[in-house]
Amino acid sequence: MPRLLPRVLHHARKIDPLLPLVLQATRDLASAKNELRWLKEFVIEQQSRHPKHDDRKVLDQRLRQVCIDRARGKPLQYIMGSEYFGDLEISCEKGVLIPRQETATSVTHLIILLHHSSNNKTKTPLPNNLKLLDLCTGTGCIPLLSHYLFTSIHKRKAENLEVVGVDISPLALKLAKKNLQNLIAEGTIQKKPNLRFLQADVLSSTDGHGDAAIPSLKSALEHYNFTSDLAGSGKSSWDIIISNPPYISPQAFARTTTRSVKRYEPRLALVPPYTASDKDTNQGDLFYPHLLSIAASHSAKIVLFEVADLQQAIRVSAMAIHQNIWDGIQIWRDDPMAAETVGDTALDGKVKVVGQGHGRSVVVYRGVGKQWLGVED
Ligand SMILES: C[S@@+](CC[C@H](N)C(=O)[O-])C[C@H]1O[C@@H](n2cnc3c(N)ncnc32)[C@H](O)[C@@H]1O
Structure with missing residues (x-):
């Protein structure tokens, strides 16, 4: 896998400090921006289900953790828990192939x-x-x-x-x-x-x-x-x-x-x-x-x-x-x-x-x- 150039990582960091992590997985900036947006929406949506934990610090930690998981290569579908298959949203879990x-x-x-x-x-x-x-x-x-x-x-x-x-x-x-x-x-x-x-x-x-x-x-x-x-x-x-x-x-x-x-x-x-x-x-x-x-x-x-x-x-x-x-x-x-x-x-x-x-x-x-x-x- 080709290395990411330092100037690309620098540019990504200026856009968002978490973007270089996602970029490790996607290898291109446009996809990394999209994925980071989805991951933010996902973490916010999860947090909203647990109002007691509605704390900015917890949310930031959780977002950072999912970006680290993504940088390590964990598929987005296993992080977010689903993938579209045609019009159907199919739940995905580790141990079962992503459609x-x-x-x-x-x-x-x-x-x-x-x-x-x-x-x-x-x-x-x-x-x-x-x-x-x-x-x-x-x-x-x-x-x-x-x-x-x-x-x-x-x-x-x-x-x-x-x-x-x-x-x-x-x-x-x-x-x-x-x-x-x-x-x-x-x-x-x-x-x-x-x-x-x-x-x-x-x-x-x-x-x-x-x-x-x-x-x-x-x-x-x-x-x-x-x-x-x-x-x-x-x-x-x-x-x-x-x-x-x-x-x-x-x-x-x-x-x-x-x-x-x-x-x-x-x-x-x-x-x-x-x-x-x-x-x-x-x-x-x-x-x-x-x-x-x-x-x-x-x-x-x-x-x-x-x-x-x-x-x-x-x-x-x-x-x-x-x-x-x-x-x-x-x-x-x-x-x-x-x-x-x-x-x-x-x-x-x-x-x-x-x-x-x-x-x-x-x-x-x-x-x-x-x-x-x-x-x-
Ligand atoms: C390539 S995946 C396909 C999964 C799904 N049909 C899809 O398109 O995403 C192959 C599936 O075959 C199952 N499998 C492997 N060996 C099998 C066997 N001997 N008999 C039945 N299923 C098997 C695996 O558990 C896995 O879910």
């Missing part, structure tokens, strides 16, 4: 595409009871945003929507449930949604043992179906499966992941576990074969997986081609809505590359999924 805007962009694009084609009367409509499964859910941001968009943009009734988020981490599940309650309380998500968060290990086909045993996805979903309001609708099939799994190889984590992410965000959410037989790249890709086989066995019509970059997108697309069950595969870049380079394809034209920016997700579809997505021949 990223690129993820929100891909999920929103998917749901807007489904909306366009559901307005087209010649196409097969989405099912009356739409089922969406999000694997590796973290804060629950994907199920929550999906639920919100289906009920707001699609005007789908909440009772016709079944959404489940799955994660291995108890911390993540606790936060996801808290986020759901917050969004219901503020009226962003309708009351009593059919939206649940379950614990399961998506990499394991058998249940764990012992006190804190983690169930396999199969048994978590079986148990859930048993108690679900829609239990009568039968077997565990999911129309749409989304996942933003851990996908960074250990080498990329060591070399390219920022200090702040390494220090503050959970490795469990970023790097797949080590398996002795795997090479470094394979370890980064570890989740995808499991996720694709889950999608195959749960009759998914559309699948959206986030990936690190175009190279990983191409490897995941090759895995999907190898399954030989999908009618189409697309790679979406960071901005999938931007006009793409005409004829941009990968893997000998078998995979269409959509939008502009870095490779961000792989979308596979089959059967009616093709019509739901509005893909033309």
